[in-house]
Amino acid sequence: MPRPATVHVCSACGHQEARWHGQCPGCGEWNTLVEEAAARPARGGGGGRAAAGAAAVRPQRLRDVSTPEIARLETGIREFDRVLGGGLVPGSLVLLGGSPGIGKSTLTGMALGNLEAADRRTLYVSGEESAAQIRLRAARISSPPTRALDVPVLAETDLGAVLATLEAECPEVCVIDSVQTLHASELTGAPGSVGQVREVAGRIMDVAKRNGIAVLLVGHVTKEGALAGPRVLEHLVDCVLQFEGERERTYRTLRALKNRFGSTSEVGVFEMRSGGLVEVLDASARFVGQVTRAPGSVVLAAMEGTRPLLVEVQALVSPSELVPPRRLTNGIDRNRLALVLAVLTRHAGVPTGSADVFVNVVGGVRIDEPGADLAVALAVASAARGTPLGFDEGRPLACFGEVGLTGELRSVAHPDRRLEEAAKFGLAPVLSPETAPNLRAALRAALPAPARAAA
Ligand code: TYD
Ligand code: MG
Helix, strand or coil, rough: CCCEEEEEEEECCCCEEECCCEECCCCEEEECCCEEECCCCCCCCCCCCHHHCCCCCCCCCCCHCCCCCCCCCCCCCCHHHHHHHCCCCCCCCCEECCCCCCHHHHHHHHHHHHHCCCCCCCEEECCCCCCCHHHHHHHCCCCCCCCHHCEEEECCEHHHHHHHHHHHCCCCEEEECCCCCCHHHHCCCCCHHHHHHHHHHHHHHHHHHCCCCCCEEEEEEECCCCCCCCCHHHHCCCCEEEEEEECCCEEEEEEEEEEECCCCCCEEEEEEEEEEEEECCCHCCCHHEEEEEEEECEEHHHHCCCCCEEEEEEECCCCCCCCCEEEECCCHHHHHHHHHHHHHHHHHHCCCCCCCEEEEEHHHCCCCCCCCCHHHHHHHHHHHHHHCCCCCCCCCCCCEEECCCCCCEECCCCHHHHHHHHCCCCCCCCCCCCCCCCCCHHHHHHHHHHHHHHH
């Protein structure tokens, strides 16, 4: 009897079935069967059960292990290289996730253009767009030093054809845009299904590792923000990058969620312009330059990975008829705002229970660290009282610090680097846990007395 080409494996108990079932006959779980190729060559250590007769291997001391210098392939986009840990590692697999329209194709296209200009062999595989569409984009981003128009492209969705082309062309760097559009004809599942995505990535990895090809796999992100399908790839790939921001805004950030060859705390900031993505190396200067100094505005000395970043946090507090009143945030966590509002009410004499509160981090930046608490608290208090913050006229107030539940200010990471960045832009002194023990003291220092009396 011919062996079936695929099996359906339960991701909960490992039970195998020839046909797909909604419920696993093995463990009774629903929707856990995932299609896989029945015979998968050279993966998962075929024939690994030979332990019985095998000779023992002598472990090596770490200090005796040689560490070959890896020659990284620089994409020529400094922010991208930094997040990667210094460039692409030959033979590595990088997963780049992001919502549609965020600029994944633009970023990878630009990187290949630069690599091509540095005489590297590249290949751009697209299952999403036709070669003509890719050319149109390349023409937009093809400013002189890049050679985006010289990048070889392959508009193909059949995995077999892509693998054969990879073997034949053997590029140094290859972009697969996107992993959800390729499909392995052996599997019956639709492109983008978990089984397909896993098979596609696994087979591409085989070819890439064997030929030393650095592969950038582009993946989509669901509405909820998780990498769709490719979630299952996170353990397989060497590096997971997330490209985020809002499509309508110009700023985009690139962060590493996992990186076997570098730190995961680096963040790259980009701006989408008509000629492609532009690195924003002086993000603080841009954001500080636009600070309004109106009531409700404060500068947050934030950390984006290892990089300090000054951003403006704005709040609006407006009387509300609604029960419960509105709490809307942009760029910070809504639960964090709820906590800060509660502490303001209980420990700092700033009640907001009958007001709508809106908080926005200007420029579409998302801040995901507790150090933003103090900025949110100061912005809300300043908005509630209609008084601008500041130690003196003309200069915006900068701050950072976590707000504790008893109203205390708590230290956060890298205070020195935050202070340095603020000083660089003339924003000193900075309000922080080091200068104020609690929120009440911080408000006393930052909100001029007469206005407080009036409030
Ligand atoms: P794209 O890279 O296609 O996004 P993704 O691959 O993540 O879906 O481009 C995203 C958007 O950026 C697109 O709507 C058009 C815009 N864009 C520019 O503003 N300037 C440019 O130079 C390019 C190439 C695109
Ligand atoms: Mg795209």
